[in-house]
Amino acid sequence: MxxxxxxxxxxxxxxxxxxxxxxxxxxxxxxxxxxxxxxxxxxxxQKSIFGGVFPLFYDEAKIYVKGGDGGNGIVAFRREKYVPRGGPNGGDGGRGGSVILEADAGLRTLVDFRYRAHYRAERGQHGQGKNKHGRSAPDLILRVPVGVVVRDATSGQVLADLVEDGQRVVVAAGGRGGRGNARFVSSTDRAPTFAEKGEPGEERWLVLELKLLADVGLIGLPNAGKSTLLARISAARPKIADYPFTTLTPNLGVVRLEDGDSFVVADIPGLIAGAHQGAGLGLKFLRHIERTRVLVHVLDTSQPGEEVLAGWRTVNDELAHYNPELARRPQVVAANKMDIPGGEEKVAFLREHLGDSYRIFPISAATGGGVQELLYHVSGLLATLPPPAPITAPEEEKVTALAPEELTIEREGQVFIVKNPDVERRVAMTYLDNEEAVRRLQVYLKQKGVDDALRRAGAATGAIIRIGKFEFEYVEEP
Incomplete structure (x- = not known):
């Protein structure tokens, strides 16, 4: 956009x-x-020659999606010379288009959804006489970056985790087309004078959350040299400067080794104390570490030994508070800035306090010293680890059997609200200006138990009954 x-x-x-x-x-x-x-x-x-700031990286978006309504069925009869009792020949409506999200490896950000939040698929074409059915509407395909997690904005339920290029998920199904009167011919009704409207398409608000797909995450305090290391080991060119929070957005780079192995590295903006609670930039970008399989913790050995160790503890504490699983993820320590005198003493100090739990590699991202040994160790570590599992809904949230949803009645003053998807769908697909269609609806509501439920809820003649987007006046049977 x-x-x-x-x-x-x-x-x-x-x-x-x-x-x-x-x-x-x-x-x-x-x-x-x-x-x-x-x-x-x-x-x-980041900075425009016209003034202001342009978006660089958006990893969250909230959008509204609506599937297309189905086309209406039609009431029509065959009227042709020399053909007595031609009979009904009203055609069905076409299916409404669905809204589909598709993962695209060529995209890196959700910025397109920053300027447009509402997406509606087309409705199906209405039926016609002579048994002509309406055309189904095309699906609306929205392309998103690989790594997007799709959640329902109301319930928070995970609908999909798009981790492969070309992977698709239907987030708002289009409604089916309404049936024409030719579909309702029976032995007792040879010439029905009613049809169905198209089914309304699904609609919902979605939260899109991008989690970068990277094998290795570079973590550490601000100004530790993470961006310099990324620029050294890949073709990425992140902004590099000698002050904290130079990196404001995650950067990706591909590392290619001489033996043919390759892996993706993500440079995460520097973490500070309280990052899991929103301090600095941590809370916004900690999610991008979740998919990484190995963490490379970059430390600044130009600082005093106690400060280096305290920084290591701060970052790991933030990871544990944000997601305890991250604290258990394989982690390699890169003692950076060894080109500055005094680095060997800092490395010895770290090995004394960290013990054998972490491999420590003395490196200099500025000169490249020790970097190859670090990369080959990380590559070998990745070869022993399984790929990250996609995020899915908990097993208890998955629907494993089709069961009728409960009919409930809610009361707001003198208005009684009927809650049931099947009932709401049936009312929405009824031509309420057609007497025969209304009688058919009344029979359905009685069989469904709506009348009895309203009486038990205290509805009396004159009460307002709301079903979906429609309101009716309740009249008790004599």
């Missing part, structure tokens, strides 16, 4: 990765003033 100013003509400047509008007087702007990354098919900048 483009910002309003981006909808005008754009030209790409030779040798750069950013765009400007043709005709804007920005020819003297230095390339250093723009910091951009590509996402799918356009760029988003």
């Amino acid at each position: 483009l910002m309003p100013w981006q909808r005008t003509m754009k030209v790409q400047l030779q040798g750069t990765g950013w765009y400007r509008r043709k005709g804007d007087s920005v020819r003297g702007v230095s390339k250093k003033k723009l910091e951009c990354i590509p996402t799918s098919n356009h760029h988003f900048c």
